[in-house]
Amino acid sequence: MDRKHPAVLSRHPGLGRLTGRSGDAYGSAQARARQAEQARERVRLMIEITARAGAYRKGLLNAVARLSPEEAGILSDLEQHGLQVPQLHDVLCGGHVLVDAPELYERWADGKGSHPRISSHHRDIDKKRYPDIGMHGHVVREKLHGRTTTGTWVQLEKTPAAFGGKKMPSLGDLRHLMDYVVYRFTGSNVGPWGLSRMTERRPMYLSPRVAVPTALTAPVAGALTSTLRRIEQSDDTTAVSHELAAAFPPPDRADLAGELGEALPGRAGRGLFGNSEVWVTQTPSRIAARVLRERCDEAVDAVHARAAGGPQA
Known part of the structure; x- marks a missing residue:
């Protein structure tokens, strides 16, 4: 049986429909490839824009030209959760980012090249259940992310650390140790393209979950x-x-x-006054209060005058 090449199907959409599921799968793969390329181009543009205003280590634009889909996906996800172009500078320079979106942990962990890592961040999390995940890349150099109580954290590092267990320290581990010394002296994270004051103690917080459920007595x-x-x-x-x-x-x-505290899709909540019309009331201004008081005094004087003149008439 003669099978059509995918390139032929792309030139003849009608043939794709006749092939059934195989054509649909190919079409969905094409759509995903287009979306991935659009995300890469958008992230490249964002980095090029921020590189014009911010100071970075040399080689950033050359690395952007080799941006992988996995790297673009991480930065694109941060943008969708509120990251703005000026904030991208801190991300590329190693800023510690918190996102109240637990699904990002699983999505990034499934990315190509992801591997378990050892880190000292967020020690309150069960690392056996949610191990920290690292990933190499041309732009992110070493991406490290993990879980928080309410979401996901991510940080870009200049050099990865692989020591732990029975492994002997490598040259990369020594470089990572040097970065730690810089952090202790400067109070700034050492990222792939610079230093950032956005540390774990003072992180960048994207999409914070402001609605916190509280139990009633x-x-x-x-x-x-x-x-x-x-x-x-x-x-x-x-x-x-x-x-x-x-x-x-x-x-x-x-x-x-x-x-009253039930959460609805999209992080919306009914809340105590979620379905009510709320009016904001303010005390009258001093001028309005004086005018009202004068009118009230005039009305009282008129009543007293009529009452005093009544019997005399």
Whole structure:
């Protein structure tokens, strides 16, 4: 059976549809390849823009020309979580970045060339369950990332460290030790293309999860639940009749207080006043208060005058 070459299918879209799943798979692969190339071009442009304004070690633009899809994917993910072009300078210079997105840990760990690493970052995390992951690259040099309690951290290093266990220190380990000495003296991370003050103690925080669930005590939860039920019963009316409203009661939820903190897709939450119209009230200005007071005094004087003149008339 004569099989068409993929190049032929690309020139004849109709043939791709006739081949069924194989054509669909080829089309999806092409789409992924285009998206990867677009991400690489976008990251290259971002680095070229920031290189015009910031100071970097020599060789950055030459390394950008050999940017791998895995490196571009990491920087592109950071951009999608709020990284701006000026912040890219600190990332390339070794800034410690926190992102409240746990899925990035798995995505980057599955990248080509990723391998387990040993590091001293975020010791509160179970390293057996979530080992730190390293990856070599022309631009990132040595990318190191791991898990945090609420997401993922990432940092670019100038030189990797592979010591640990029974391995003898290598030349790269000695260079990494020199970078640590620079960090201790300057208080700055040593990245592949410069120094950054964004350390683990003072990190760059992208997409912070500001909604933190908090448990209520039993008395507070009980009082809040009874209040919410009373509000729902008072609001259980329609424009037709009370009988019709009674025929369609609201859903019976066992935990009204717990519903207030439920998280919705996209990190949205109902919150305590999430579905309410909120008005901001302010005290009147001093001028307005004086005018209102004068009018009130005039009205009181007029009432007293009428009351005093009434019997005399």
